[in-house]
Amino acid sequence: MPVEPGKIRNVAVVGHRSTGKTSLVEAMLFQAGAINRLGTIEAGNTTGDWDDDEHKRQMSLAASLCHLEWQGRKINLIDTPGDPGFQGDMIAALRVVEGALVVVSAVMGVEVQTTRAWQRAEEGDLSRVVVVNMLDRERADFFRTLDALREQLSPRCVAVHLPIGAEHELTGVVDLLHMKAYTSPEGEREGAPGEIPA
Secondary structure (H helix, E strand, C coil): CCCCCHHHEEEEECCCCCCCCHHHHHHHHHHHHCCCCCCCCCCCCCCCCCHHHHHHHHCCCCCCEEEECCCEEEEEECCCCCHHHHHHHHHHHCCCEEEEEEEEECCCCCCCHHHHHHHHHHHCEEEEEEEEECCCCCCHHHHHHHHHHHHHHHCCCCEEEEEEEEEHHHHHEECCCCCCCEEEECCCCCEEEEEECC
């Protein structure tokens, strides 16, 4: 079914290597119903990483295009490699999109490719959203990462979601825009909205 051009969004998914960009894209595709199984890097069955070398190295070597439909919009996602050796694909992707989804590890914080991707997006006057990923990992710290984003990328970084719990005790998120908490059992597509915990 054709989509009106005004309802198409093109977004580059950028950031340092091993921040979970491809896994995030896979989760977004799954959540939107564009795919019916959630692939993993380890199993070599993600939608974006299709090359044998990518499976062997367990990292993206080239940009890949995926799309989903969400709330009446078609969203084209360009999943880009985070390794500096393949940053040409990230640079090219940022030239053809309206926005950048910058993925940052809550363990490692702002890294070299994070800064480069942010600067390129800023030069292109692109809208930017940061996803603080890997919040369930050991040594993950959302607030330390948010402080680093404000110090190293932009003082205008504002959290619109907050984690409920930390590291292995992460149970959900608080949506500050709608003032609701969302928790979901593992493997479920939809988080159940509820009251914000004290």
